[in-house]
Amino acid sequence: MSSSASKRPNPRRPGEFELIARHFTRKPRHPGVVVGVGDDCTLLSPTPGYQLAVSVDTSVAGVHFPLDAPAQAIGHRVLAVSLSDLAAVGARPRWCLMSLTLSDANDDWLAAFARGFDALCRRSQVDLVGGDVTKGQLAVGVTVHGEVPPGEALLRSGARAGDALFVTGCLGGGQGGLKAWQAGERDLAHPLLAAYLLPEPRLAAGQALRGLASAAIDISDGLLADLGHICHASQLGAELDEAALPLCEGLVECLGEKDAMRAALTGGDEYELLVSLPKAAQKEARERLSVLGLSLTHIGVLSSRPGIRGVSASHAPGWQHFGTDQSGEAS
Amino acid sequence: MSSSASKRPNPRRPGEFELIARHFTRKPRHPGVVVGVGDDCTLLSPTPGYQLAVSVDTSVAGVHFPLDAPAQAIGHRVLAVSLSDLAAVGARPRWCLMSLTLSDANDDWLAAFARGFDALCRRSQVDLVGGDVTKGQLAVGVTVHGEVPPGEALLRSGARAGDALFVTGCLGGGQGGLKAWQAGERDLAHPLLAAYLLPEPRLAAGQALRGLASAAIDISDGLLADLGHICHASQLGAELDEAALPLCEGLVECLGEKDAMRAALTGGDEYELLVSLPKAAQKEARERLSVLGLSLTHIGVLSSRPGIRGVSASHAPGWQHFGTDQSGEAS
Structure with missing residues (x-):
């Protein structure tokens, strides 16, 4: 230093x-x-x-x-x-x-x-x-x-139409934990507060998915925004299955149903991985992550049709520091 | 990004x-x-x-x-x-x-x-x-x-007793430029202001001194403080020749004689290199820097006797953010 x-x-x-x-x-x-x-x-x-x-x-x-x-x-x-x-x-x-x-x-x-x-x-x-x-x-x-190793890094740009979308762990913990903190919760054993203040980088999962995932990103800006980054980099669109999103335990109780879904879709600070997997790699990917004690949930599919569909409400994408417009561009 | x-x-x-x-x-x-x-x-x-x-x-x-x-x-x-x-x-x-x-x-x-x-x-x-x-x-x-290349980096720890101390360029520009700025000078062609706001990293000089200098440091904390880092890392002391310090042009006019010397000794933000050179390497070092259009001034010598001598007044060493004590430890 x-x-x-x-x-x-x-x-x-x-x-x-x-x-x-x-x-x-x-x-x-x-x-x-x-x-x-x-x-x-x-x-x-x-x-x-x-x-x-x-x-x-x-x-x-x-x-x-x-x-x-x-x-x-x-x-x-x-x-x-x-x-x-x-x-x-x-x-x-x-x-x-x-x-x-x-x-x-x-x-x-x-x-x-x-x-x-x-x-x-x-x-x-x-x-x-x-x-x-x-x-x-x-x-x-x-x-x-x-x-x-050269050529093995997981990039945002490698996804193909037809690849399925998966997410590790659960969603909404970042926003739920922030709300819990604001409500006075101070016990770091509280699962939502822990997700917010003590996020666990999915290092072992990322390495385990090398050679399997066609694209990957960590959810720091919010699921929709980060999915937008993959779509933009891979020149694809996506169909999300909102009902399949793995909401963190206690999230609905903490935020209410509507805001829980909004947190899962747009809340940043998740630090879970969003990955795309070709059909042939899905079973092996699930098994490798299961060994790590980490869930891998199927939440949608990528397609050649631009745009992100399957989101019921008009949820604003991830926050930005200097504006609310969202080009979907990762720069 | x-x-x-x-x-x-x-x-x-x-x-x-x-x-x-x-x-x-x-x-x-x-x-x-x-x-x-x-x-x-x-x-x-x-x-x-x-x-x-x-x-x-x-x-x-x-x-x-x-x-x-x-x-x-x-x-x-x-x-x-x-x-x-x-x-x-x-x-x-x-x-x-x-x-x-x-x-x-x-x-x-x-x-x-x-x-x-x-x-x-x-x-x-x-x-x-x-x-x-x-x-x-x-x-x-x-x-x-x-x-x-492996083993060729210039470190603070490589100096030996008897090596001479040299400095590139001139000293006091950081402090002099700050003073000029505070006095309302806004012309970036002003040499002191340029030294302060547009310092020139001595990249070519550093690479040219590989294989010649036994130790090197850039003067960011002030000459005395950074010399202290070399002395500490190399377990040596030093004898400075205050009269030999290359004060920047216009520094005495800007700060007065006493503060000009203090700026050269303790002012940070110099970004010149302080290097130690064994006798056999000095001529070659001067020649290589001369090719780069950069002066290299002999300002003292390292010795096995701990402490830094040859400084007339009690000049406090480089500023610290959270204290004024100076252990001489680079950590």
């Missing part, structure tokens, strides 16, 4: 270097790190012959997570949303870097945050190999690096 | 996807990008047998650059500070990702910002291959990837 110069020195202690060292400097647990935290750059040895999958996601307090969410959950969540992109392409996670922007340097908060982050690093076999700390509104950017 | 879900939809147009597409989607100019902007991950083909050098730096408005600085300069600067880390290890730049946090989506501002960013990409032979856009206080995180 490095620091960058600020024009406004702050007399508080401890200093940034000490703070970083205390909470974020850990020996790499896996091979491939030639020089880790502590120089101008991290030096890595990519696996010969593999492609490198890279993604970055920034989580802003008050936008992507509540400012007063438990620090340990925030630490988990900021890494999970980035790892979810590696899951979507079927890459094996290797390394991450963290850009931490802090309004204050609260030692207890940082310790809990680092615990949440590190626990998911450990489970995902990822090493934190660099980053920086700056002062400002609380926000965390995480760049993740994974590896995938 | 991807987006992440916000809980607060914003009715303004244009939408985020369109905005990203318009300003930041460009075809890669160089080989190695298998899948660029537009999927969950970027897929890259690292050069076989090379090590990957990675670094991230986040620049926050009002901390690292003035909020009202020209957007084109901000676009240049946020990339330059990250590339400077690749320069410091002598890596050849390849790819970058951008995390853009915006309080608003002003089309003109974004166009100018993208122009500044892209111009430096082009000159540095870097492709922008991914990123994300979120809503919040204006901040830009840039992750850069470079490549370096």
Whole structure:
């Protein structure tokens, strides 16, 4: 981790270097790190012959997570949303870097945050190999690096007309958990709250679906918006079976029937995988995910006819930060 | 570039996807990008047998650059500070990702910002291959990837007692330029203002010094602080020759003699390289940098005696965001 110069020195202690060292400097647990935290750059040895999958996601307090969410959950969540992109392409996670922007340097908060982050690093076999700390509104950017054999990455663009659409796990957890949080729920064992604050990147599932799925995406913008990305990239349309959507347990009780369906269709922050599977691959895909203890639900089919059909109400697609129009373009 | 879900939809147009597409989607100019902007991950083909050098730096408005600085300069600067880390290890730049946090989506501002960013990409032979856009206080995180032959990266830890200390270019430009900006100077042709807002990452110099320099660092925290990092990593001390420091032209006129020296010693945001060179390598190093039109000034020597000597006044080392104590530890 490095620091960058600020024009406004702050007399508080401890200093940034000490703070970083205390909470974020850990020996790499896996091979491939030639020089880790502590120089101008991290030096890595990519696996010969593999492609490198890279993604970055920034989580802003008050936008992507509540400012007063438990620090340990925030630490988990900021890494999970980035790892979810590696899951979507079927890459094996290797390394991450963290850009931490802090309004204050609260030692207890940082310790809990680092615990949440590190626990998911450990489970995902990822090493934190660099980053920086700056002062400002609380926000965390995480760049993740994974590896995938050439030609085997799951892309949005590989789907064919007739391929069936499947989704892992259940839908609506992100919106349901947010509602539960807003209603005062604070128990992280609450399934909807856990889905929202402690999402589980589907890393094993993504890798298991390599060679089977024709296209894949993680549902971060909402099912309809992300299906739109697959349709756009693959130049297809889709027929959804609304009645087949696997709503998360407790979602209807939490949101009511109508809003539960809306959450499943348009709520972001799901971090489940939406995949297309040719008929011949469906049985094997179900079996591989069953071994992982993860459900795979058939929710529709892709067709050569443009547009998304089978959605009863006019549900707006996933939120955007700077507008509500939705071109369906992934850019 | 991807987006992440916000809980607060914003009715303004244009939408985020369109905005990203318009300003930041460009075809890669160089080989190695298998899948660029537009999927969950970027897929890259690292050069076989090379090590990957990675670094991230986040620049926050009002901390690292003035909020009202020209957007084109901000676009240049946020990339330059990250590339400077690749320069410091002598890596050849390849790819970058951008995390853009915006309080608003002003089309003109974004166009100018993208122009500044892209111009430096082009000159540095870097492709922008991914990123994300979120809503919040204006901040830009840039992750850069470079490549370096195994064992040839310039590290902070390689210096030996007796090696001489050299610095590229001139010192104090960062602080001098900030002062000029605060005094109302707005002409980017002003050399100090240019040093502050349009720093030039020493990429060619870093690569030219591979095989010659025993240690290197870019001066982002201030000369004394960054020399401290080399000393700590190499377990050495140093004797500085204060009179030899190459102050930037106009610095004394801008800051006065005392503050000019203080700026050269402790001002951050220099982005010059501080390198150690064994005697046998000095002539060749000077020649290689002379070819690049860059000066290399002898400013001291490393010794086995701990501590940094030769500094007349008690100059505080580089700023820290959360404290003023300085352990000298790079972590």
